[in-house]
Amino acid sequence: MSRTLANIFDIQRFSIHDGQGIRTTVFFKGCSLNCQWCQNPESKAPKSQLYFDQAKCQDCKSCIGSCPSGAISNGAGKSDVDFNMCNDCGQCVESCPNLAFELLGKSYTEDELLDSCLKDQSFYESSGGGVTLSGGEAVLQSEFLQGFLPKLKEAGVHILLETAGNYPFRLLSPLLPYISHIYIDMKFYSEDKHLKYTGSSNQLILENLGKLVEMDFPLTVRVPGINGINTDIDENEKIASHLNSLGISEVELLKYNSLWESKISRIDTAQKQLNISNNEDYLHELKKCYSKYDIRA
Amino acid sequence: MLMKVRPILGVKSSRLKSLRRQLLDAPYELCTQKSYWITDYFKSNTHLFQKKSVIRDIVEKVHYRSYKKSLFSLAKGQELDQKKIAINHKLGQFYAKNYHEHLTSSLQVTYAKALAHTLENMELKVYPDELIVGNCSSKRIGAPVHTDLSGVLLVPELADLTTRKVNPIEMSSQQKEQLEDEIFPFWFNKSVLFHTSQTFDDPALLNDMLSGGYFILTQIAGISHLTPNYQKVIEVGFLGIKQEIKTEIEKLKKLEQSDENVTKLQFLKSLVISTDAAIDYGVRWSKKLSELAMVEKDEKRKKELCELAEMFKTIPAKPAESFHQALQSMMITHVIVHQESFQHGVSFGRLDQFLYSYYKKDIESGKIDDEKVVELIGCFLGKAAELLPLFFERATEYFSGLSSASGITLGGSTPDSDDAVNELSYLILSAYDQMRLRQPNIHVRVNENTSRDFLNYSFEILKKGGGIPAFFNDPKIITSLINQNYSSEDAHAYSVVGCSEWGVPSKSFPAAGAGFINLAFALNMTLGTYRGDFLQDRRGNKISDSTKSIEDVLQLFELNLKELLDVAVTGNNCIESVHANYRPTPFLSAIVEGPIQKAKDLNAGGSIYNSSGFQAVGLADVANSLMAIQQVVFTQKKLTLSEFVAVIDSNFKDYDSLRSYILNRVPKYGQDNLEVDQFSQKVSEIYSRLVSELTHQRGGRYLPGFWTMTTHQGFGKRTAALPSGRLHGECLSNGISPTLGSEKYGPTAALNSASNVDSDLAGNGMILNQKVDKQNISGERGNVILEGLLRGHFNGGGIQVQFNILDQDTLLKARKNPDLYKDLVVRISGYSAYFNDLTEDMKDELILRNTHHV
Incomplete structure (x- = not known):
């Protein structure tokens, strides 16, 4: 075991x-x-921690609502992450079809x-x-x-x-x-x-x-x-x-x-x-x- | 076997350098020689096979005019209208009544005499510096048109042939006139093409066949694809073969003169005519060479020509007595084969094995040294690069790269199961290294005994680009052949035919390139997302409300695939029966084992082992699509099946996010993911099982294969969007390679996925393309990596692998400045080609194909 x-x-x-x-x-x-x-x-x-590659964001906004702590905002045609507010829960990862988010560190x-x-x-x-x-x-x-x-x-x-x-x-x-x-x-x-x-x-x-x-x-x-x-x-x-x-x-x-x-x-x-x-x-x-x-x- | 010499790479023969330059600089030209001479023969001997009839002459004239019109509309992509097909049919019946030919076996004799007539009259050409002579065509690089097969299809393209964008072919106005005025009008209602359309019961089949979106049947252009018994020609000569035929004739004569035996005797007579023609052809060459020697001013060249002239006094009639004679005898036979058959996949077999005794004898007697051997082999390889297949414009999408795919097989095992690699194996690769032309294809058989030194040598050749040689896994292939009822001894002696198919040299007629089936279309039938008229009178098995799981989808897919295969097989069987009934190949029959003993033409099932190969195209796309359906509909339940199908049917219009999700978040074949690999495994198993159950005209089975040439491009253009996120018109995956862009976990993952593809029944081979970045495999360390990939894959159950070692940069530059890269050879499917000869789409694909580097 x-x-x-x-x-x-x-x-x-x-x-x-x-x-x-x-x-x-x-x-x-x-x-x-x-x-x-x-x-x-x-x-x-x-x-584990969140990784966000803004270049991959296609502005579909799927991620905005996914964040329980409101760390993701949408500005000039791209999503943005405020890492100070992020608690690395990884909920946004699943929401993004373009692989812009990744939770680094898997068990x-x-x-x-x-x-x-x-x-x-x-x-x-x-x-x-x-x-x-x-x-x-x-x-x-x-x-x-x-x-x-x-x-x-x-x-x-x-x-x-x-x-x-x-x-x-x-x-x-x-x-x-x-x-x-x-x-x-x-x-x-x-x-x-x-x-x-x-x-x-x-x-x-x-x-x-x-x-x-x-x-x-x-x-x-x-x-x-x-x-x-x-x-x-x-x-x-x-x-x-x-x-x-x-x-x-x-x-x-x-x-x-x-x-x-x-x-x-x-x-x-x-x-x-x-x-x-x-x-x-x-x-x-x-x-x-x-x-x-x-x-x- | 102990290696005496390991030839050093890079020793350059100035003779080979000059030959290579000549071949790279030569234009691509149309060759009408064979068409001209057989037409000449048929026209001057019309009485042999048809009665005089003024009515028929008039009907033919009118018919040809309307037939031509149909060909033009076909070339524009329009379907043939049913009325025209029906009229054509009726006329066919009219001609049949007015010919003798189809009813008697004298046709075999007629074709044998027509070949003899060609050999008596065709131009003999000797080019500077060559030590092996024999011109397959009247041009340096020639594309022979076979008017007796399907050459008439070229009618609408003749005007643009020299100026077309892809693979323009030069032609003189005289050639054009001859074709238009004399040749095509004579053959249009006698060719394999014509008889095929006559043989189809269902007129819709012709349109389905020509649409190019469902399946491709190639044999309308000719069957070929085999390894003739060149070894026997070398060892006993045509006199020896003729003796064998005569013995059979004597045996038959002693039997009762039944209809069957009379037919058999007629057939054997045609074989005697063919072998006599080959013998006379050698005499012609001897005279020609003597004449050339006489007027040659350069003493050295004069001597070479005299030697060749002397050689032809005995070969190919008598056995070859030296290494040089053996190569020459083989090449002249290869030339004759191509005055009869279509230039595709006629292969040389295990050269390093059956030429070894000649090599050894001449080396030991001091007659030649290794440098000379390389030079002779180089001359031989250059000859094989003089042939081009002639494809009409649409066919170039499916068979881009102009390969006539003549294969040479090296290595493997001896009858005692030892490593078969010998000095010649090295020298042949070394000669290739100096020539580096688009063909022939070189294949290396690998087993656990294959020497590491030889593998490393192969890697060094490979690393310079060109994709040659490709590697084949002996134990898996031998097992597969034994499963197909080959004797163990024969299976161990296999060689690669053309691109990647296996056959036993001289004993099998694998007809390996018979058909290509678009798997993605069967999936589109299942989902009801296909376009076009296929199955207009038939019903596909579409998903419905009762489709509740991916297994249900697969079940329907299997039914549709079976339906698709049935249609394609019906078509192919018609084509093969036309070859059997209307276009015998007496010469080829004389140099393959079986036809003499059975007194039966090769095309009618004369050879010992018979099969026909059907290739599946789009395996990765279908596996990825099933995975996408599974995830989107059945596990994640993002959409219902019918909602998802509607999205696919709209070509993902307004569903960019869903498409991105599928492309990025659904596992793909090639990522070593068990869930999706189980779909590729299942689909390949279904395909192989269905194909293996089918029988063909020559009395054998159909063999499933997984290689595509460039049909994945041609089909792709005509295939609707797929659940995998692939949009309408995008190319499909090649061979058993993953789709473009999905190999994100590197080559080992891709190779693991590939070894999960069901290969137990895949008796017609499979091709895996691996593009490897040059910088990853430099030096000896790189050889360790390449051997690791190769052996790791083979130990895991892989069948074949070919590496395209390139840097992206070179390809991009070559696309920009084609003139500077005339000699850039790249690997396409089971063959290599000049980059410049590819369609633009295929160039793009090569640039995109995943490159693995860290």
Whole structure:
């Protein structure tokens, strides 16, 4: 019997860029970091929330009466949502024929999620793929995963975790026997910067990374390059030096993706436009920087 | 099998480069050669099959004038009036009384002699650089018109043929005059087209058949669609085949001279005439090549021509002795086939298997190397691209892309169940890579033993665009063939005929492209939302107040589909009986197994395995529609069934929101949703069951298939709105692919939905189009993804899959600047075509077809 439910905001099939083969990526809702540039601003809050894409509105007005708290109004030929009044009940979602509303975050029992994850099993087997746990921060839903992962593993699925690493290790450790590989992010080494840009210290992250290395757990460290924020040589020298001290010889430099900026007007979020450039000129210098520490980037 | 060499991609032969350029630059031209020579033969031998009659001559003249008028009004989309049909019928009876031909089997001999006459007189053309010769038509790229079949349909379009918007075909004024003055007036009352209309009991059937909204029957243009025994021609030569016929003749002569045996002897005599004609044709080629060699100034070319001339001293009469001879013998036979039969789906079979011993012998003796092999195969592939089917204007909507769909099959398994991939499999793909023309079609058979290396090689070829090769799932197809009573050995030897149909090379006459059925129309019959006169005297089974569930709707749908099929099958059986009675194919009969032993023409059921293929069109649309009815009417109860039908009937006028709701919020086939997939499963099961119960003229069964060519466009234009939210006139779904825009969960979901389609009975194949974005499958990593999709789908029960690897950008540019993209080859249905040859609607569809990327 399922003890808890998972809150999941997306399940993406034919995911082929994170990890090997054809994968299904499960996005768990809720995160303990608050990165200003988060690609999935809708992933942060642990509870379900309303998403409204005004561009899809065809002005049929079906939604206006559907909202019990009167958060939806109709102005210049389009509906509009006042997120301050919205209590995320989701009644408007069903009313809209054009899919302008969506309630992000659906509850899944273990068996429901298992069904979704096994739909592409024949493709995992034929391509060496599997399931990727992503988010948000999947590990925050550790209690659910403790019941779920054994079933997924039992079905013969390769499991990969994408994590920010910011939680007490006791949440992660019971999951490790089922996970084959971990992708962990390293955004800053400097605690003050980490605090400033993500709203949280990075002590737990460094601790957890250390423990995983000590266990010799198969992992890949990824550094997301956010132009002008963590792409300076100074900060990367610190990261590189730390990784080197852990004996890590390879990092993956991730390119910045600004697509999230179009999402923030559609949800209730404090995340603001950053207008960060997509310029990737810094990559070359960073690669050199890592190679000084015998790290392939 | 151990691979000695893995050919490197991209090695370019300058000879192939030049041939490719010649073929890309050649105009599309009408070929009247066959029509001209058989008319010439018939006219100078009229005494053989008809009595002199002044009255008949006058009647024919007057009749032709009025017949022409009818063709013109047909071309404008007008229905034939019943009176005219009746008069035509009466005249047909009059001609029948005044001909001998239809009553005696001398017709077979006459047609065999007419073929011999064509082969004796047709122009022999040798083009620069080619090492394999033989011209199927009198033009470099030619569309032969078959006046003995249905060429007369071209009458109203002759004036615009060279200027029509889609697929213009060049023609000289002399050709036009010959057709108008000599050829069409002679054949209009002797052709398959004419006899077919005579054979229909119900005059309304002709209009139903020609309306293009309910079903399409193609065989009025010819049957073809088979893999002849080219292997036998190579191995024993026409002398060997003739010997076999003679043995049968001797056996028959010893029997009592009953009417039946006399007829059989006549038939076998026509086969001897045909094989003799093939032998003489080789001699003609030898002389022609010697003459050309004599005047050739370039020493190197002179030598090549001499070698070819030398070759033709023995082939195709005698067995081929080298790899080059084998290819040449096969191609010259292919040329002869097309002086008799319509250019559609005449396929080559498993080239890498039956040419392997020739390859091996020549390689081991050092006679040729792999580079030379690629060059020879490239020349061979170029030849196959010289043929164009000739479609009259409306037919181009249904069969856009000008494919004559000659298939080559690679890989699969050996009789010992090992991987059949060998060096030749690679070399054939490598040669294709250098030619990259719109045809032939290349198909790869895949099973668990198929080498990964070969699959990767196929993917590298595929990734450069063009949609070739397509992949077929061996275990599923072999099982399906065994279920159709093929012997296990024969089933394991299957090859792909034309686009996607299966047959056993040389043993089956699958007549795979016989008909296309519009499933959506059967649904419209059920809802009472169709337009047009179909069933004017019949009654559809319409929904009523007692229709209380989706199962009730399905039950009515099944009754209507059965009615639709019955009408279509009646029509097709008439067409096939006309072929059997009026248009024998003695040459083709000599190179397929069965007709010699049975002393029976191929068209009359002579081959060992007989079937006719009927394809279902619009599977996804019907599944989505049933799902929409289920959700809107029966579960959510938004409207009653009759209210919903009224909305659909109005083409969703003033119901934009409801339509958006259906388009966005009702699950669609292709989304791996069990509820809707259960409808596609059910509909495919009903269709397959109904079709499989039908028998055809040649003594076999009808086989259900799920592929569409571009009939989904042609039907779509004439199909009323559907519950799925599809508006009147929009295109239907192709093959077993989801409807445009519904693959929102990516390719794996689409493939899963497709593997739920009932394939147990679908013996005529199914086609799944998967468009994949180039950037997703680059490099070796991309091969892992492609193999994953392919094997994942096949392990899940899929039958066939073809990938169109393209970027949207290129297509958009090609539409804007056609001249810069003359060689852009794209995958359409079970075949590929030049993008420029497509109708504008089909271009749009290709641009819209879902691209999967993350």
